[in-house]
Amino acid sequence: MSSQLSQRTDRRHDVVVIGGGSAGYAAARTARDAGADVAIVDQGPLGGLCILRGCMPTKTILRSAEIMALMKRAREFGLAPVNAQADLAAIVDRKNRLVQEFADYRIAALRDPGFTLYESRAEFISPHEIRVGTLHIRGNAFVIATGSRPAEIAIPGLDQAGYLTSDDMLDVRRAPSSLLVLGGGLVAVEFAQFFARIGTKVTMLQRGATLLSDMDQDVGQALEAAFQAEGIEVITGVSFQQVTSTPTEKTVHFRQGSAVHSRSAELIFQALGRRPNLNGLNVEAAGVDVIDGRLVVGPDMRTSQPHIFAVGDVNDLTPIVHLAIQQGETAAWNATHAEGPARVIDHRLDSEMVFTDPQVAVAGLSERQCRARSIPYLTASYPFADHGKAMCLGASHGFVKLLCRPDTGELLGAQIVGPEAAELIHELIAVMYFHGTAQDLLRIPHYHPTLAEIVTYPAESILEQMGQA
Incomplete structure (x- = not known):
């Protein structure tokens, strides 16, 4: 059967991009600009995760909760x-209007005559051919950018009790009286604080030792302290046992240490991660390596098949939008430039932001990563509670932490938990881009009073440790 299918080809393209989200569109645009005949295959809805269910809708609703929290502190x-009273239906309506604007712009870009857009599902039938509806399409190169979906976690009774995922939570139009959040990652903490601020009683159950357990421990601890000050119950180090329910509430039973506990709420938000979306793609026919549900790629974004690339959430490397875009551009460049050295991803400046209050922003290496790789470092931190501009703003939670090389003072990484952390971190990323040092941070003029000048205090401490104060 497969040999018969491979003999039939209805269409041919230089590059076939499967998925039209941020990573896929970046790949398609880059390949087109290189002169390739580019096809995009997306079964819809068009727009991609970031626009439809990720970055843009979540940041829109978080802004409403942020304003409400300030109003309550009048x-x-x-x-x-x-x-202050929240109208969740109105918040969702505003979110939908903005998302539609963003999506319309992306849809227009995907339908540009410079591409051939197939609004249908793609399925590999060989390493060089896919089925798209009734068509068989052959490509010289493929870029898989099918994104991710909420992970399915096996907890006895959870399916029977019922739960919502992050996709569902964006469309809830009536705030529940109480909410159990399973998980403590980026998505979990943003939604937890949003619902707590609009009046829901929120309890977070986190398997790790801290919130944001992939980051350094002090980051999660600082965010937990801020959450608890707002009335959010945070329980860490849990092992889920089972879920039971009645017509009016759902109960999660969990072990913490040697004891079994339980918490009940009107709704359960299952925020225990996302998984690469390979459903229906038939990657077995493509002959690419898959490990633990993700497509394995090298630094050039190639899979085990050199003409097939995988970018964005589907490779599960760094599920961050600007990095997904970089991956898409890298893959498309390599797909269209056979001659010369391949482009690869440099992860030295990787960053991640969490738009809670206080915000969390990390860039470069963490202490955990330095220890794991036996990289020597010096570190120093400074609290926002002792910083003049933060005190004026009434934003006392969190800190700035720098990691530097002991010999040169070069900035290796930074973590910020505090007001406008996602904006402030970019000064440190810029310094890292130029391999700048703690000394450079002190030489750069910082206006007073600003939040930005806080980075000079840990920089001074680093230089003291180096004997250069």
Whole structure:
């Protein structure tokens, strides 16, 4: 059967991109600009995860909760108290309007006549051919950019009790009275704080030792302290046992240490991660290596088949949008430039942001990574609670931490938990881009009073440790 299928080809393209999200569109655009005949295959809805279910909708609703939280603090700033009430349906409507604007722009780009767009599902029938609807399409190169989907976690009774994923939570139009959040990663913490701020009683159950357990421990601990100050219950180090339910509530039973506990709520938000979306793609026919459900790629974004690339969430390397775009551009360049050295991804400046309050931003190496790789480092931190501009803003949670080489003071990494952390980290990324040092941070003028000048204090401490103060 497969030999018969391979003899039939209805269409041919130089590069076939499967998936039209951020990574896929970046690959398609780069390949087109290199002069390739490019096809995009996307079964829809068009727009991609970031626009439809990720970055843009979540940041939109978080802004509403941020404003509401400030309104509730009016008396603290010498203002008359405000009786702030959230209208979740109106928040969702605003989110939908903005998402549609973003999606319309992306859809127009995908339908540009410079591409051939197939709005259908793709299925590999050989390493060089896919089935798209009733068509068989052959490509000189393929870029798989099919994104991710919520992970399915086996907890006894969870399916029967019912739960919502991050995809579902964006469309909830009535705030539940109480919410159990399973997980403590980026998605879990953003949604947890949003619902807590609009009036839901939130309990977080995290398997790791801290929130954001992939980061350094002090980062998660600082965020946990801020959450608890807002009334969010955070329970870490749990092992899920089972879920039971009644018509009015759902109960999660879990072990913490040697004891078994339980918490109940109206709804359960299952935020225990996402998985590469390979459903229906038939990657077995493509002959690419798959490990633990993800497509294995090298630094040039090639899979085990040199003409097939995998970018974005589907390779599960760094599920961050700007890095997915970089991967897409790298894959397309390599797919269209057979001559010369391949382009590869440099992860030295990798960063991640979490848009809670306080925000979390990390860049470069963490202490955990330095220890694992036996990289020597010096570190110093400084709290926002002792920083003038932060005190004026009433934003006292968190800190700035720098990691530097002991011999030169070159900045290896940075972590910020605090106000506008996602903006502030970019100064440190810029310094790292030029292989700058703690001394450079002190030489760069910083206006007073600003949040940005806080980075000079740990830089001073680093130089003291180096004997250069």
